[in-house]
Amino acid sequence: MRGYLEARHAPALAYLEAHIEQGPVLEAQGLAIGTVTGIAAQLRYQAVVAGQANHAGTTTMGLRRDALAGAAEMLLAIERIARDDASDLVATVGRIEASPGAANVIPGEGRFTIDIRSGDPVRRDRAAQAILIALEAIASARGLTLAVTPIHDLPASPCDPALMNMMDAAITGAGQPPFRLVSGAGHDAMVMAALCPTAMLFIRCKDGVSHNPAEHVDPADAEIALQVMLGFIHRLGESLAAV
Amino acid sequence: MRGYLEARHAPALAYLEAHIEQGPVLEAQGLAIGTVTGIAAQLRYQAVVAGQANHAGTTTMGLRRDALAGAAEMLLAIERIARDDASDLVATVGRIEASPGAANVIPGEGRFTIDIRSGDPVRRDRAAQAILIALEAIASARGLTLAVTPIHDLPASPCDPALMNMMDAAITGAGQPPFRLVSGAGHDAMVMAALCPTAMLFIRCKDGVSHNPAEHVDPADAEIALQVMLGFIHRLGESLAAV
Numbered sequence: 450m451r452g453y454l455e456a457r458h459a460p461a462l463a464y465l466e467a468h469i470e471q472g473p474v475l476e477a478q479g480l481a482i483g484t485v486t487g488i489a490a491q492l493r494y495q496a497v498v499a500g501q502a503n504h505a506g507t508t509t510m511g512l513r514r515d516a517l518a519g520a521a522e523m524l525l526a527i528e529r530i531a532r533d534d535a536s537d538l539v540a541t542v543g544r545i546e547a548s549p550g551a552a553n554v555i556p557g558e559g560r561f562t563i564d565i566r567s568g569d570p571v572r573r574d575r576a577a578q579a580i581l582i583a584l585e586a587i588a589s590a591r592g593l594t595l596a597v598t599p600i601h602d603l604p605a606s607p608c609d610p611a612l613m614n615m616m617d618a619a620i621t622g623a624g625q626p627p628f629r630l631v632s633g634a635g636h637d638a639m640v641m642a643a644l645c646p647t648a649m650l651f652i653r654c655k656d657g658v659s660h661n662p663a664e665h666v667d668p669a670d671a672e673i674a675l676q677v678m679l680g681f682i683h684r685l686g687e688s689l690a691a692v
Numbered sequence: 693m694r695g696y697l698e699a700r701h702a703p704a705l706a707y708l709e710a711h712i713e714q715g716p717v718l719e720a721q722g723l724a725i726g727t728v729t730g731i732a733a734q735l736r737y738q739a740v741v742a743g744q745a746n747h748a749g750t751t752t753m754g755l756r757r758d759a760l761a762g763a764a765e766m767l768l769a770i771e772r773i774a775r776d777d778a779s780d781l782v783a784t785v786g787r788i789e790a791s792p793g794a795a796n797v798i799p800g801e802g803r804f805t806i807d808i809r810s811g812d813p814v815r816r817d818r819a820a821q822a823i824l825i826a827l828e829a830i831a832s833a834r835g836l837t838l839a840v841t842p843i844h845d846l847p848a849s850p851c852d853p854a855l856m857n858m859m860d861a862a863i864t865g866a867g868q869p870p871f872r873l874v875s876g877a878g879h880d881a882m883v884m885a886a887l888c889p890t891a892m893l894f895i896r897c898k899d900g901v902s903h904n905p906a907e908h909v910d911p912a913d914a915e916i917a918l919q920v921m922l923g924f925i926h927r928l929g930e931s932l933a934a935v
Contacts (some may be wrong), residue, residue: 470750471747471749471750472747472749472750472751472752473750473751473752473755489749491749493795493796501901501904502903502904503900503901503902503903503904504714504715504876504877504902504903505782505784505786505807505809505903506714506715506732506734506782506807506809506875506876506877506878507713507714507715507716507782507875507876507877507900507902508715508716508782508876508900508902509715509716509780509782510771510774510775510781510782510783511775512716512900515771515784517767517785517786517788518767518768518771518785520764521763521764521765521767521768521785522764522768524760524761524764525761525764525765525768528753528758528761531753532753532754537752538753539748539749539750539751539752539753540753541748541758541795541796541797541798542760542761542764542790542799543748543760543790543792543793543794543795543796543797543798543799544790544793544794544795545760545788545789545790546788546789547785547786547787547788549786549903550786550787551786551787551903552736552784552786552787552805552807553736553784553786553807553903554784554786554903555784555786555903556785556786557904562795564748564749564795564796566748566749601795632749632750633747633749633750633751634747634749634750635749657746657750657751657755658744658746659746659747659750659751660745660746660747660748660792660794660796660797660798661744661745661746661800
């Protein structure tokens with residue numbers, strides 16, 4: 450509890466955040482809530498593939514340097530590398546554009562984003578490396594040029610171990626089985642971690658669907674979460690009073 | 693020449709068009725100009741792939757129904773089917789969009805265009821059929837839905853056989869070797885064919901590059917084309933006077 454003694458002299462003792470899981474893990478475990486161990490390390494890139502814009506009707510298949518066809522092959526490589534990793538690693542292409550972007554013109558340029566995350570920063574960086582190597586090989590085989598720019602590099606943000614134990618105790622106190630999981634999504638706790646120890650509680654997410662109008666939390670689960678948060682705050686108060 | 697006798701009573705005797713080839717054939721043959729046999733049959737589709745939009749950080753790879761990853765696999769199938777055909781067949785995806793289109797959201801929808809052309813309408817339709825079957829199989833394997841709407845179906849527009857002979861003669865008359873080729877691109881002749889017999893002359897295109905600011909015709913080739921067009925018009929006039 451030494452950390453909290455020190456924290457008493459700081460403006461914030463601790464930061465507590467409850468959030469919908471935005472993923473499928475708690476639902477798959479049949480659990481209403483879980484203790485978050487931390488926020489996954491994120492890497493984001495912007496990729497630009499350049500080929501040769503040309504007439505779609507007159508340029509024979511063998512003579513094409515189609516930037517979008519190259520980008521499509523790269524997307525599948527990114528998906529395959531993430532799928533082949535059996536851990537929590539995920540990789541996503543969420544945005545893509547082809548230019549000039551006309552039905553009758555072979556795209557001369559393709560642009561897309563790459564988002565890579567894992568609770569384990571080493572695993573994340575290893576996957577990023579494998580992806581960049583695969584993309585370069587595809588560009589080279591197709592006579593395309595590739596520029597990949599990092600636009601976002603967020604280190605992992607672990608939750609405070611003592612607060613995690615306190616959260617587990619509060620969960621048990623609410624009659625629920627304790628369970629720990631990592632957060633693939635970024636949260637406010639990530640920013641607050643610079644100021645004070647952080648704790649997070651995840652709430653079960655219907656069908657694991659998020660960033661979508663169908664995102665849903667069961668009110669009964671929210672009530673359990675509220676009970677756990679109150680239990681957590683009581684325990685934190687007691688631990689401070691006990692010093 | 694019976695066609696031209698009839699045509700004399702119509703407002704237009706014939707339609708003559710010269711155009712940059714917009715492709716690599718004449719350059720590869722070392723020729724300045726060539727007689728066009730007709731305009732290739734075109735088919736154009738709009739494809740919409742629907743999956744499940746979700747959070748890029750929290751949705752494990754195995755649980756995704758990524759519409760853009762599916763679209764990428766479809767693009768490569770389209771390219772492969774066109775490449776495997778050894779004829780003049782071409783197929784192109786020139787435009788693509790993913791929605792919602794954010795770096796941190798798995799795309800719930802992918803939209804793209806498909807353009808398929810061949811001088812041989814039967815070959816074009818066979819390729820279109822193979823593409824639609826391949827796309828359906830990819831959608832089904834990935835738990836995606838696919839809607840493909842035809843947006844453009846242009847039959848082949850052959851040039852007039854007698855006028856092609858006249859063009860060949862005019863090319864020979866200008867001291868050039870006669871050569872015939874099909875047009876993968878659509879041209880005004882395609883529209884004029886409804887009114888009168890059409891003839892087209894193609895001019896060599898630097899590096900086969902078109903629909904691109906680098907599109908270029910050598911002025912010397914343009915002069916040869918002008919000479920051939922004058923020769924063609926003289927021959928047409930003589931054929932009419934001879935009746």
